[in-house]
Amino acid sequence: MASHAPNTVWFDHRDRLAEYFDGTARKAWIDLTSDVKVSGIRATVRAGRERMRSLLLDWLPPDLRRTRLLDAGCGTGALAIQAARRGAEVTAIDIAGGLVEIARERQPSYLGHGKIDWRVGDMLDPGLGTFAHVVAMDSLIHYPAGEIVETVELLAERCTGSIVFTFAPHTALLGAMHRVGQFFPRSNRSPALVPVAEAELRTRLSALPGWRIGRSERVVSGFYTSHALELVRR
Template sequence: MATLPAPTAASVAAPTRYDAQRDKLAAYFDGTARKAWIDLTSDAEVGGIRATVRAGRERMRATLLDWLPEDLRRKRLLDAGCGTGALSVDAACRGGHVAAIDIAAGLVEIARKREPSFLGHGRIDWSVGDMLEPSLGEFDHVVAMDSLIHYRADDLVDTLQLLGRRCHGSILFTFAPHTPLLGAMHAAGKLFPRGNRSPAIVPINEQRLRRRLAGLHGWRVGRSERISSGFYTSQAFELVRR
């Protein structure tokens, strides 16, 4: 679920404001929220609010998978912020070679345990750390589902530009679209239920984001889909080569 880039030798203009968020995100997903996220991404019974979040995330994952080729054999995919690994497994079952990375070691540990014993032609390389790590190599597709929602629009676009240098096909990512409700919740610091509150989610105006993305070298926005399910609201964008 959580991953964030840090400056590397390969990053000419690394995104800003990430260092402060790194410790917050790692502490949240490996600490207070670990059990909640394990339950949320399993078949365990959850309460009403989390049930709507689970349903929304399942719909979003299905949408992103639908935007990927049905046959991923001989394709490399980066699951940036893999969490407990559901999307990585689905992509690998299509034959993809998946690099699954997350900043939360505890979630990656669960993902490894949940990996099926048989993935057909696919494979998954699990790792903990930075999605911009140069050693991860290059990819045909990159997916960042709900892993960039804690960052401002400028940082999000800078991150996509860096990912785009290592991707040949498509980049699929989600952001928290600005709505009156999300804006008010963000201002009040209450985007998650009390007791399991995450580092702040940053609502982003869709049209402003589109204008920023228009400046991405070599990329354009393709498909878009907004999914709302109770407490879950997220919007997917597809970036494709010009």
């Protein structure tokens, strides 16, 4: 597979997301990813994200000792910490420096055999090296199908085992929300969530040489809807 760079759309989205999560959304995501009481809507999102995180972790090998794992879009670090507790050597990266700072603060003092290298930057940076597994939980939900496939293709160049990621599936509700420009938590400030047709995404991903589509599952919890896909090396 020939190496290539992400296009300008990726960089535009990336910069907008960094500004959003380090500004408007920072406090909301601190609360959402903690144990503090939140509103009913945010509670459904929290529950959905917890279910999705558990699902993606279940798709990884139970023993991750001496295994390099990329948490692509680590946010406040919950998935990275759980993977490290199973022995993984995690590179946890996010474009939002404020969220990574929170993740560092939340890291427990003892991770067993695992370790975490917290980074602020681009998940597609080839300087991060090669990984056995890549996880991208809800970090691609702002991109159309073509951009998702390009991103996964770039991640695949540096992955030897599996890639598990989520996308925003096209449903009647999400389609309507997208048409009127609404997205949790503030429609006038947050980047747009882009609903993607699962069939189209599968068709595009099936053409990725050396990879096959594995497990697939959707998590719906109130205002949270996200679909997980697994890609496995042939």
